[in-house]
Amino acid sequence: MKAFDYSRAEATADAVGQSARLIAGGTNLLDLMKLEVETPEALLDITRIGLNAIDAEGEGLRIGALVSNSDAAADPRIRRDWPLLSRAILAGASPQLRNKATMGGNLCQRTRCGYFMDNRSACNKREPGSGCAAIGGVNRNHAILGASSDCIATYPGDMAVALSALQAVVHTERPEGAREIPMRHFHRLPGDTPQQDNHLESGEVITAISLPAPLGGRQIYRKVRDRASYAFALVSVAAALRMEEGRIASVHLAFGGVAHTPWTNDHVDELLTGERPSPALFDKAADLLLEDAQGQGHNDFKIPLLRRALAAVLAEATGE
Amino acid sequence: MAHRPAARLTINGQSQDFQGDPRRTLLDFLRLDLGLTGTKKGCDHGQCGACTVIVNGRRINSCLSLAAMHDGDEITTIEGLGTPEALSTLQKAFVAHDGFQCGYCTPGQICSAAAMIDEIRAGWPSAVGDDPTEMPTTVTDDEIRERMSGNLCRCGAYDNIVSAIREAMAAEEEVAQ
Numbered sequence: 346m347k348a349f350d351y352s353r354a355e356a357t358a359d360a361v362g363q364s365a366r367l368i369a370g371g372t373n374l375l376d377l378m379k380l381e382v383e384t385p386e387a388l389l390d391i392t393r394i395g396l397n398a399i400d401a402e403g404e405g406l407r408i409g410a411l412v413s414n415s416d417a418a419a420d421p422r423i424r425r426d427w428p429l430l431s432r433a434i435l436a437g438a439s440p441q442l443r444n445k446a447t448m449g450g451n452l453c454q455r456t457r458c459g460y461f462m463d464n465r466s467a468c469n470k471r472e473p474g475s476g477c478a479a480i481g482g483v484n485r486n487h488a489i490l491g492a493s494s495d496c497i498a499t500y501p502g503d504m505a506v507a508l509s510a511l512q513a514v515v516h517t518e519r520p521e522g523a524r525e526i527p528m529r530h531f532h533r534l535p536g537d538t539p540q541q542d543n544h545l546e547s548g549e550v551i552t553a554i555s556l557p558a559p560l561g562g563r564q565i566y567r568k569v570r571d572r573a574s575y576a577f578a579l580v581s582v583a584a585a586l587r588m589e590e591g592r593i594a595s596v597h598l599a600f601g602g603v604a605h606t607p608w609t610n611d612h613v614d615e616l617l618t619g620e621r622p623s624p625a626l627f628d629k630a631a632d633l634l635l636e637d638a639q640g641q642g643h644n645d646f647k648i649p650l651l652r653r654a655l656a657a658v659l660a661e662a663t664g665e
Numbered sequence: 666m667a668h669r670p671a672a673r674l675t676i677n678g679q680s681q682d683f684q685g686d687p688r689r690t691l692l693d694f695l696r697l698d699l700g701l702t703g704t705k706k707g708c709d710h711g712q713c714g715a716c717t718v719i720v721n722g723r724r725i726n727s728c729l730s731l732a733a734m735h736d737g738d739e740i741t742t743i744e745g746l747g748t749p750e751a752l753s754t755l756q757k758a759f760v761a762h763d764g765f766q767c768g769y770c771t772p773g774q775i776c777s778a779a780a781m782i783d784e785i786r787a788g789w790p791s792a793v794g795d796d797p798t799e800m801p802t803t804v805t806d807d808e809i810r811e812r813m814s815g816n817l818c819r820c821g822a823y824d825n826i827v828s829a830i831r832e833a834m835a836a837e838e839e840v841a842q
Contacts, residue, residue: 351670351687351733368734375690375729376710388687390734415723419789428796435792439815440781442711444723445730574792574814 362520365389404558410449429564433507449551456498485643496539509599532606562587578602622663672736677745694732703743714816717773724780743772764829766820
């Protein structure tokens with residue numbers, strides 16, 4: 346690990362506009378610092394600035410950025426009204442990591458692309474302009490949607506996929522004031538600047554994640570992975586779906602393991618809304634979702650896998 | 666480094682001061698500075714669970730945590746759970762069920778299991794109980810396996826580890842009644 350300066354923030358204001366890297370749970374950052382993939386000159390410890398409460402906000406909920414993943418997953422309100430969030434959190438990592446990982450930090454976790462995590466490999470995300478060893482390399486875990494010729498990495502998390510389906514909003518503080526970023530627009534596609542995972546600016550601090558009023562209906566998080574526990578998703582499907590009189594009254598879908606962002610497609614949600622569920626309808630939805638999907642060789646299997654995972658989730662959610 | 670951050674930790678009930686290179690992980694502080702070598706370094710990347718300790722009642726990977734960040738925290742390691750003369754219920758159960766082969770993962774397994782039992786008592790859900798709104802009425806072996814998934818055993822003593830944990834939970838229930 347490269348040497349760094351360490352200091353502690355007392356309040357959110359101490360952290361806003363700072364050039365130091367913020368550290369809270371540290372489960373991803375310290376791992377990458379040991380690999381010298383991350384080499385911050387200074388760390389600012391924000392674990393003692395508060396932001397660790399879950400409060401009712403209208404019919405919704407405001408979850409502080411420093412609430413641990415474990416506390417969020419166990420919260421009785423979240424379990425009752427936004428069970429998709431509990432399910433997605435519990436599908437990820439291990440209990441030890443969830444105890445340490447925070448809500449805000451989890452959103453900022455970096456890709457698990459093996460070339461990104463290996464300093465000897467070409468990686469435009471780690472070292473812009475160095476190339477992408479994953480293209481034409483071992484790319485079984487890589488993106489099938491929204492990739493670029495510079496980067497085919499995936500966003501690895503589960504929680505943000507559920508938050509995207511649940512229409513959550515990320516709250517931040519910048520030197521010029523607070524702002525809100527819809528979860529669906531928090532992460533960004535790689536384009537020709539894959540070094541930037543999301544739309545946070547330098548010195549911007551995540552303060553909370555808010556959930557709107559409960560969506561109701563069935564909420565399913567289906568994660569397909571190489572082993573039953575403690576593995577990243579090959580593909581995952583988050584669904585919040587409500588039926589009325591035999592038709593899909595509302596549906597919000599998000600997909601993990603397939604892109605540089607939790608993947609959402611409003612057209613797919615719209616195609617399903619108002620329709621009677623059937624295998625043919627689910628197939629049409631998958632056609633639209635996968636219209637521009639492109640495999641990289643080793644990950645070609647993700648295209649049919651996502652199609653089947655979506656059909657299985659829609660069948661379960663609609664009772665079809 | 667010009668700056669050597671300080672922290673005062675309580676480890677197994679004793680006050681301990683850290684001051685030094687901020688790169689020092691909690692794991693290295695325990696093992697190298699305090700000589701508490703019960704906590705093991707396996708992967709050093711938060712994947713194997715051998716370094717599991719309990720901080721303020723919660724299990725974490727001590728390899729992925731900086732000592733400087735634990736000012737004011739209460740830490741329990743395997744040395745704080747039991748002694749050779751007075752084994753904890755879990756330690757006795759691991760011996761009785763042969764819940765190990767080489768033993769390297771065992772301190773982490775036992776610290777993890779101790780905190781896991783508290784999590785179950787607190788009603789925390791898991792991915793196995795498919796409905797997070799409800800807690801399972803009985804803790805199945807699948808439930809224990811899922812909740813212990815952060816602790817790997819390279820020797821593959823998993824069946825015996827599950828048996829030991831199941832017995833320790835039953836023994837503690839009996840005492841509670």
